[in-house]
Amino acid sequence: MSKIVRGALSAVLCSVATVAVAMPSAENNSAFTRAEQALNQMTPAERRTLLLGFSPFLVPPPERPAAKGAGYVPGVARLGVPPLVESDASLGVANLGGALRPGDVATALPSGAAMAAGWDPELVERAGAAIGAEARAKGFNVLLAGGVNLVREPRNGRNFEYLGEDPLLAGTLAGHAIRGIQSNHIISTIKHYALNAQETGRMVLSAIIGEQALRESDLLAFEIGVEIGQPGAVMCAYNQLNGVYACENDFLLNGVLRRDWGYKGFVMSDWGAVHSTSIRQGLDQESGTNPKDAAWFGSKLEAALAAGRVSEADVDRSALRILRAMYAHGLVDHPVAAGQPIDYDAHGAVAREVAENGIVLLKNDHDLLPIAARADRILLVGGHADVGVPAGGGGSSQVVPFGGPALTVSAKPTFGKKFYAKSSPMQALQSRLPNATVSFDDGTDAQRAAAAARQADLVVVFAEQYATEGKDVDLSLPGNQDALIAAVAAANPRTAVVLETGGPVLMPWLGQVAAVLEAWYPGQRGGEAIARVLTGEVDAAGRLPITFPASIEQTPNPHLQGFEIVGDKTDKQIEALPETRKHFPVRYPEAADVGYRWYDRTHVKPLFAFGHGLSYTRFSYEGLKLEGGRTLTARFQVANVGARPGVETAQVYARVDGVKRLVGWSRLNLQPGESRDVVVSADPRLLARFDVKGHSWRVAPGAYSVEVGSASDAPKLTGAVKLAAARLRP
Numbered sequence: 230m231s232k233i234v235r236g237a238l239s240a241v242l243c244s245v246a247t248v249a250v251a252m253p254s255a256e257n258n259s260a261f262t263r264a265e266q267a268l269n270q271m272t273p274a275e276r277r278t279l280l281l282g283f284s285p286f287l288v289p290p291p292e293r294p295a296a297k298g299a300g301y302v303p304g305v306a307r308l309g310v311p312p313l314v315e316s317d318a319s320l321g322v323a324n325l326g327g328a329l330r331p332g333d334v335a336t337a338l339p340s341g342a343a344m345a346a347g348w349d350p351e352l353v354e355r356a357g358a359a360i361g362a363e364a365r366a367k368g369f370n371v372l373l374a375g376g377v378n379l380v381r382e383p384r385n386g387r388n389f390e391y392l393g394e395d396p397l398l399a400g401t402l403a404g405h406a407i408r409g410i411q412s413n414h415i416i417s418t419i420k421h422y423a424l425n426a427q428e429t430g431r432m433v434l435s436a437i438i439g440e441q442a443l444r445e446s447d448l449l450a451f452e453i454g455v456e457i458g459q460p461g462a463v464m465c466a467y468n469q470l471n472g473v474y475a476c477e478n479d480f481l482l483n484g485v486l487r488r489d490w491g492y493k494g495f496v497m498s499d500w501g502a503v504h505s506t507s508i509r510q511g512l513d514q515e516s517g518t519n520p521k522d523a524a525w526f527g528s529k530l531e532a533a534l535a536a537g538r539v540s541e542a543d544v545d546r547s548a549l550r551i552l553r554a555m556y557a558h559g560l561v562d563h564p565v566a567a568g569q570p571i572d573y574d575a576h577g578a579v580a581r582e583v584a585e586n587g588i589v590l591l592k593n594d595h596d597l598l599p600i601a602a603r604a605d606r607i608l609l610v611g612g613h614a615d616v617g618v619p620a621g622g623g624g625s626s627q628v629v630p631f632g633g634p635a636l637t638v639s640a641k642p643t644f645g646k647k648f649y650a651k652s653s654p655m656q657a658l659q660s661r662l663p664n665a666t667v668s669f670d671d672g673t674d675a676q677r678a679a680a681a682a683r684q685a686d687l688v689v690v691f692a693e694q695y696a697t698e699g700k701d702v703d704l705s706l707p708g709n710q711d712a713l714i715a716a717v718a719a720a721n722p723r724t725a726v727v728l729e730t731g732g733p734v735l736m737p738w739l740g741q742v743a744a745v746l747e748a749w750y751p752g753q754r755g756g757e758a759i760a761r762v763l764t765g766e767v768d769a770a771g772r773l774p775i776t777f778p779a780s781i782e783q784t785p786n787p788h789l790q791g792f793e794i795v796g797d798k799t800d801k802q803i804e805a806l807p808e809t810r811k812h813f814p815v816r817y818p819e820a821a822d823v824g825y826r827w828y829d830r831t832h833v834k835p836l837f838a839f840g841h842g843l844s845y846t847r848f849s850y851e852g853l854k855l856e857g858g859r860t861l862t863a864r865f866q867v868a869n870v871g872a873r874p875g876v877e878t879a880q881v882y883a884r885v886d887g888v889k890r891l892v893g894w895s896r897l898n899l900q901p902g903e904s905r906d907v908v909v910s911a912d913p914r915l916l917a918r919f920d921v922k923g924h925s926w927r928v929a930p931g932a933y934s935v936e937v938g939s940a941s942d943a944p945k946l947t948g949a950v951k952l953a954a955a956r957l958r959p
C-alpha cells in the first residue's frame with residue numbers, strides 16, 4: 230500500500246510539503262503520479278478541505294453546488310481539482326423525496342432485491358451505466374450506491390436496497406452495478422461497511438460476530454464487490470462492530486480493506502457516523518456535516534493536529550487517496566456539468582427489463598398463469614394498480630420517478646413519502662388483453678371486493694408493504710391485506726397475488742390462492758413489467774435472492790434485538806436520548822450461515838427457499854460431470870423441454886462443513902427444445918473456511934457433495950468431488 234514520506238519543499242509553494250509515494254507495481258501509475266503532483270501543490274488547508282463533506286443545502290452561496298444531493302466536498306479550483314458532488318443512488322439518482330427540489334425527477338429503478346432476483350450481472354451493469362449517465366447529466370460525480378449488506382434480518386427496513394442474502398450473488402451484482410456506474414467517469418461507493426444488518430438502533434448497536442464468520446459472509450460480499458467493481462470509495466457504516474464504530478475500526482479499514490484486499494480508494498463515512506478524529510484508524514473523509522458545526526474532520530482535526538495527536542502525514546495520506554480516486558476514475562479529466570439532457574426512454578426500458586427479470590413466480594397451481602388472451606372478466610384488487618406501482622422504498626434512496634408520481638402517499642412514521650410510478654398494471658393489461666374486461670376494486674372493503682371477485686373469471690390482488698430506511702418492518706402485510714386476500718380467494722379460487730414488498734412477508738392465505746408473484750418495488754415501468762409476466766409475454770424469470778420464512782420463529786433472531794430499547798424512534802431521537810446511547814449488542818446465531826444456510830443447518834423448511842422461482846416452461850438437467858482438485862468445476866446440460874421460451878437459473882451448491890453454499894450459477898435463456906452445456910467453476914474461497922490464526926482461507930482436503938438444480942431446495946443432479954488441500958491469502 231502507499232506509504233507517504235514527508236520530504237523536501239515543493240518548488241511551487243514553499244510552505245507545502247512534498248509527498249513521495251511507494252506505488253504498487255501493477256498500478257497504472259498515472260493516477261498516483263497526478264494525485265501526488267496535485268497534492269504537492271496544495272497548502273495544508275487545501276489538503277484538509279478534501280477530508281470534509283457538507284450537506285449541500287447548508288453550504289452558503291456562492292459555493293453551494295448547482296446539483297444538490299446528499300453531499301458536497303469542495304475542490305481546489307486553482308489546481309483543476311473539482312468538488313465531489315454526491316447523490317444517493319441505490320435505485321436511481323435519488324432526489325430526497327422531491328421535497329427539497331420540486332420538479333426534480335429521475336429514473337426509478339426497481340429495488341435492489343428485484344435486481345438481485347434477476348441473477349443477471351450483465352443487466353445490473355447496464356442499469357448501473359444508465360444511472361451513472363443520469364447522475365453525470367445532473368452534475369453528480371459521486372454516487373452513494375453499491376449497498377451490499379447481506380440480508381441477515383428479514384425485517385430489515387433497507388432490505389429493498391440490498392442484493393439478497395448470499396455473499397457470492399450480492400458481491401457479484403454489487404461489483405457489476407459499480408462497474409456500470411463508474412463507466413461514466415464518476416465514482417461509486419460500496420456500502421455500508423460493515424454489518425449494518427438492521428435499522429433498529431443502527432447508530433447505537435454493536436454487531437457482535439467472530440472474524441471467521443464475518444470473513445465468510447458479509448466481508449466476502451464486500452470483497453467480491455470491491456474486486457469486480459473497483460469502487461472509488463467505501464462508505465463505512467453507522468453501527469459498531471464488536472464494540473468499535475465501523476468508521477473508526479482499524480481492523481475493518483486498515484486491516485481487512487487495505488492490507489488484505491489491497492484497496493486503493495478512499496473511505497468516506499456514512500452521514501453522521503463519525504465519533505472521533507479517526508484518520509489513523511482508516512477513515513479519510515467525514516460526510517454530510519453542517520458548515521456551522523465543529524466537525525471531527527474540520528476544526529477538531531485542526532485541534533488534533535495542533536496537539537500532535539494527528540500529523541500532517543496522516544492528512545496527506547488521506548488526501549492522496551481521495552485525489553488518486555478522482556484521477557483514476559476520470560473525475561478530473563471528464564468534469565460533470567449539471568443540466569445535460571437525459572434519455573429517459575432508454576433508461577425506462579432498462580428499468581422495465583430489470584423489473585421483469587426480477588419478478589418471481591412463487592406459486593402457480595393448475596397453470597393459472599399466464600393469463601390467456603380470452604374474453605375473460607379480470608378483476609384487479611388493491612395496491613393502486615389502476616394508476617401505478619411503488620417506485621421504491623423510503624429514505625435516502627428515494628427517487629421521484631420521471632413523469633411525476635402517479636400518486637403520493639404520506640408514509641408514517643418516518644422518512645419521506647411513498648411514490649407510485651406512472652405505470653399502471655391495469656392499463657398495461659388492458660392493452661395486452663383487448664378482448665378481456667379488466668376492472669378494478671381498490672380493496673378498501675374486503676366484502677365488496679369479494680362480491681366483485683365472484684363475478685370475475687380471474688382475480689389479481691396487488692398487496693404491498695412499504696419499507697424505509699431508519700425503521701424495520703414486521704413480516705406481515707400491513708392493514709387489512711391478509712384478510713382481503715383471504716376473502717377474495719374464498720370468493721374465487723382463481724386468484725393470483727402480486728406482492729410489491731421490500732423483502733419477505735408471511736402469507737397466511739397461501740393455501741387459498743392459486744398463484745403468487747413477488748414483484749418487489751418494480752420502479753419506473755413496473756406496471757408494464759408485471760403485465761408482461763402475467764400474460765406470459767415474457768417468462769417469469771426471477772429467482773429468490775432471499776429466503777422467505779414460514780414464521781418469525783424460524784429466523785435466527787425471532788426477537789428484533791434492541792427494539793425494546795429504541796422502539797420506533799428516529800435516529801435523531803436516539804442520538805438525543807441518553808438511555809439509547811448505550812450500545813446494545815446484536816448477536817447472530819447464524820454466524821457465517823446467513824439465509825438459506827441457516828435453514829439448511831437447522832433443518833427447517835421455509836415458506837419459499839433461496840433460489841426458488843417457477844417458469845412458464847419446464848427444464849431438464851442431465852449429464853453432471855464434476856472435476857475436483859484445486860477447485861470444483863461442474864459441467865452439465867440444461868434443456869427447455871416445455872412449449873414456451875423461458876429462463877432458467879441453474880444453481881450449483883456445495884456442502885462445506887456440512888452446510889450448503891452457493892458456489893456459482895448460470896442464467897440461461899432457452900427456446901423450446903434448446904439445450905445448453907453449462908460450466909460452473911467455484912471461487913475457492915466459497916469452498917474454504919477462514920482460518921483466523923493462519924490468516925488465510927483454507928480448503929480442507931476431502932470429498933465435497935455437490936447439488937445442481939433450480940433452487941437451494943430443488944436439486945436435480947447430485948454428485949461428489951475430491952478437493953485438494955489449499956491455502957489462499959486473503
Ligand code: BGC
Nearest residue numbers: 299317373420421499500625
Ligand atoms: C444512509 C446512506 C446514505 C447517506 C446519505 C445515510 O442515512 O445510511 O446510505 O448514502 O445517508 O444520504
